[in-house]
Amino acid sequence: MGADLVQSLLRRPAGLVSAILLLLLYGAALFAPFLAPTVPSAQDLNRTYHPPTALVWQEGRLCVRLYRLVDPSTATYEPLAGQAAHLRWFSEGAAYKLFGIIPAKTHLFTVEPPAVVYLLGSDATGRDVFTRLLYGSGISLGIGLVGVFLTSLLGLTIGGLAGYLGGWADSLAMRFTEFLMAVPGLYLLLALRAALSSRFPSDATFLLIVVILSALGWAGTARVVRGLVLSLRERPFILAANILGQRPTVILFRHLLPNTFSYLVVAATLSVPGYILGEAALSFLGLGIQEPSSSWGLMLGQAQDIKIFMLNFWWLLTPGAAIILTVIAFNLLGDALRDAVDPRFRLPGR
Amino acid sequence: MTAFILRRLGTLVPMLLAVTLLVFALMSLAPGDFLTPVKAQRDINPALIAELQKSFGLDRPWYEQYLRWLGNIVRLDFGYSWTYKVPVAELIAQRAPATILLSLCSLALAWGLAIPLAVLAAARPGSWIDRLTSSAAYFALAIPEFFLALLAVWFAAQTGWFPIGGLTSLDHDFLPLGARFLDVAWHLILPTLVLGLGGVAGTLRVLRANVLDVLRAEYVTAARAKGLPEKIVLFRHVLRNALNPLLSTVGYAFAGLLSGSLLVENVMNYPGLGRLVYEAFIREDQFVVLGSVMVGCTLLVIGNLISDLALAWSDPRVRYGR
Numbered sequence: 001m002g003a004d005l006v007q008s009l010l011r012r013p014a015g016l017v018s019a020i021l022l023l024l025l026y027g028a029a030l031f032a033p034f035l036a037p038t039v040p041s042a043q044d045l046n047r048t049y050h051p052p053t054a055l056v057w058q059e060g061r062l063c064v065r066l067y068r069l070v071d072p073s074t075a076t077y078e079p080l081a082g083q084a085a086h087l088r089w090f091s092e093g094a095a096y097k098l099f100g101i102i103p104a105k106t107h108l109f110t111v112e113p114p115a116v117v118y119l120l121g122s123d124a125t126g127r128d129v130f131t132r133l134l135y136g137s138g139i140s141l142g143i144g145l146v147g148v149f150l151t152s153l154l155g156l157t158i159g160g161l162a163g164y165l166g167g168w169a170d171s172l173a174m175r176f177t178e179f180l181m182a183v184p185g186l187y188l189l190l191a192l193r194a195a196l197s198s199r200f201p202s203d204a205t206f207l208l209i210v211v212i213l214s215a216l217g218w219a220g221t222a223r224v225v226r227g228l229v230l231s232l233r234e235r236p237f238i239l240a241a242n243i244l245g246q247r248p249t250v251i252l253f254r255h256l257l258p259n260t261f262s263y264l265v266v267a268a269t270l271s272v273p274g275y276i277l278g279e280a281a282l283s284f285l286g287l288g289i290q291e292p293s294s295s296w297g298l299m300l301g302q303a304q305d306i307k308i309f310m311l312n313f314w315w316l317l318t319p320g321a322a323i324i325l326t327v328i329a330f331n332l333l334g335d336a337l338r339d340a341v342d343p344r345f346r347l348p349g350r
Numbered sequence: 351m352t353a354f355i356l357r358r359l360g361t362l363v364p365m366l367l368a369v370t371l372l373v374f375a376l377m378s379l380a381p382g383d384f385l386t387p388v389k390a391q392r393d394i395n396p397a398l399i400a401e402l403q404k405s406f407g408l409d410r411p412w413y414e415q416y417l418r419w420l421g422n423i424v425r426l427d428f429g430y431s432w433t434y435k436v437p438v439a440e441l442i443a444q445r446a447p448a449t450i451l452l453s454l455c456s457l458a459l460a461w462g463l464a465i466p467l468a469v470l471a472a473a474r475p476g477s478w479i480d481r482l483t484s485s486a487a488y489f490a491l492a493i494p495e496f497f498l499a500l501l502a503v504w505f506a507a508q509t510g511w512f513p514i515g516g517l518t519s520l521d522h523d524f525l526p527l528g529a530r531f532l533d534v535a536w537h538l539i540l541p542t543l544v545l546g547l548g549g550v551a552g553t554l555r556v557l558r559a560n561v562l563d564v565l566r567a568e569y570v571t572a573a574r575a576k577g578l579p580e581k582i583v584l585f586r587h588v589l590r591n592a593l594n595p596l597l598s599t600v601g602y603a604f605a606g607l608l609s610g611s612l613l614v615e616n617v618m619n620y621p622g623l624g625r626l627v628y629e630a631f632i633r634e635d636q637f638v639v640l641g642s643v644m645v646g647c648t649l650l651v652i653g654n655l656i657s658d659l660a661l662a663w664s665d666p667r668v669r670y671g672r
Contacts, residue, residue, distance in 0.1 A: 179365065179368060179369075183369055183647060183650075185609050186608075186609040186612045186613070187373070187609075187612075187627065187643050187646060188372075188373075190627075190628070190631045191372070191373045191376040191377060191631070191639075192376060194376060194377055194379075194380040194631065194634075195375075195376035195377065195379040195380050197380065197381075273492070277494050280494055280496075280497075281494065281496060281613055284496050284613070285613070285616065285628065300496065300497060300500060303500065304500065304617060306507070306514070308504075309503050309504045309506075309507035309508070309514070310507050312504075312508060314504070317497075317500060317501065317504065320493075320494070320497035320500065320501070323494055323497065324489075324492045324493055324494075324497070327491075327492035327494075328488070328489065328492045331488065331491070331492065
């Protein structure tokens with residue numbers, strides 16, 4: 001399945017575009033410390049709510065405009081005419097650890113201090129929004145992948161067992177999934193978050209959120225896997241395996257579950273956005289990722305200040321654009337995957 | 351039919367028991383309680399705290415608290431809010447109408463906009479209107495509701511055309527009846543748009559696929575063959591059949607609206623159930639949380655029931671009660 005699937009996926013324009021987009025996004029998340037001009041915790045209280053610095057071509061080099069604070073009470077900045085600072089490529093700046101282990105100092109671009117480069121402006125404490133967006137992408141995008149992996153594992157096991165065993169195990173599992181799907185999700189999310197927060201140290205919030213989202217998300221997958229297993233169970237090849245005297249566990253794990261994989265791959269891709277949005281919603285409410293870490297939801301949560309709306313600090317809303325872009329990319333990839341796996345294949349309930 | 355309705359309402363009881371038990375247990379597992387911020391103050395007499403703890407029942411193990419609460423529920427006593435010092439029933443009665451109003455408006459928007467658009471789009475697949483609505487729906491489904499709410503507040507603040515939040519103006523109580531109505535409607539526009547947009551997009555996608563499916567049916571060919579105008583074929587024969595699968599999902603759409611309104615209400619400062627339950631969760635105001643969760647689940651079950659009844663009404667082939 002593997003190589004063929006990738007080929008037929010990349011032949012579709014939507015598949016190719018979304019695959020490239022996602023590679024870029026995850027690449028940016030992986031190399032965030034290198035791509036960012038500074039570190040996410042670097043504050044500058046003299047430059048709060050700084051607008052995005054304009055890039056200009058000057059003396060044959062790419063430069064950033066310099067700004068002067070005109071009115072601190074409304075955070076009005078005004079570009080200094082004709083003044084600019086060179087962008088230094090592959091220059092040394094704030095120390096960081098690449099992939100969390102390799103110590104390094106080289107950044108893709110910086111400017112000579114005291115000048116600053118704010119590609120997407122600065123926030124209430126003068127931190128670079130672009131840098132925080134890059135660092136936050138690791139958490140936001142990572143939660144999508146890890147969450148979907150956990151959910152698929154849970155859904156596959158529970159749904160597979162329920163469908164294969166039938167009887168009371170089946171009805172127990174199904175009643176439970178119905179219950180999970182019937183309760184308004186955010187209520188349970190809030191309750192789970194309150195109960196579990198003490199079980200995890202504060203720096204493991206990432207893990208906590210993944211566990212919460214997976215605990216609520218596996219129901220749909222389990223139901224569909226169960227349905228698939230129920231219909232597969234009656235196929236001749238399973239009958240043959242039964243007659244050959246294979247053990248039930250072998251039948252379940254070697255013959256039944258692998259046949260649900262194509263569904264699972266598509267469903268998993270299409271449900272990644274749910275996890276990204278779930279993390280964003282939790283962090284937005286202040287219940288997810290905490291300072292000093294950054295995530296897209298947290299950044300949007302901090303942008304809920306009337307000052308920001310009245311004075312039009314639009315750049316603080318850019319994490320929302322990043323979320324939309326990612327969600328669209330995953331949806332496109334999922335749709336293209338579905339077409340590639342089987343053109344006639346229709347996901348139930350979509 | 352009555353038996354069916356009664357049986358469905360009967361499922362409400364075990365569900366409410368399970369949900370409240372789960373939420374209560376989870377909240378009790380969480381460290382701290384409503385009195386934690388009070389205990390943190392230095393100049394408070396420990397005797398007073400002990401007394402408060404006793405009067406709130408917080409000195410008992412959680413299952414005993416739950417059973418006591420359950421006993422009161424049977425007597426229709428929902429407890430009182432520790433934060434607001436008023437009965438929970440009163441508090442919820444104040445807040446629930448706003449959320450129901452918002453959800454119904456969003457649902458009306460979703461259906462009112464999506465139905466004609468979906469039929470138009472599916473009538474000519476591949477036309478500009480089809481491509482436009484499909485890509486717009488694709489985009490709309492990718493926008494998180496809370497981000498849309500932020501954008502709406504930003505829009506309101508920048509243009510001044512709409513109120514920034516709330517459900518009523520400051521002088522609402524002094525306005526004549528007609529003006530009060532307009533005032534609420536004016537405040538509702540942005541939250542409805544924010545909450546309804548996702549619904550429009552979702553309904554549009556499902557309905558378009560359904561209409562395309564139904565268009566291939568033989569009775570559609572028959573209707574065309576006997577010379578019915580295309581408009582009547584589309585809206586009387588096709589739409590009615592295409593709506594059926596959608597009707598059965600209204601209940602779940604309601605669940606989504608309840609969750610969605612929690613976020614939207616918090617961003618847009620809308621005085622509904624969502625904000626109440628969020629604030630109660632944060633302050634660990636137990637009885638308010640339990641009461642709101644119960645109301646939310648009840649609304650959900652009723653929404654599901656109504657959608658099943660609507661399905662039976664629109665499709666004579668569907669029969670319940672057997």
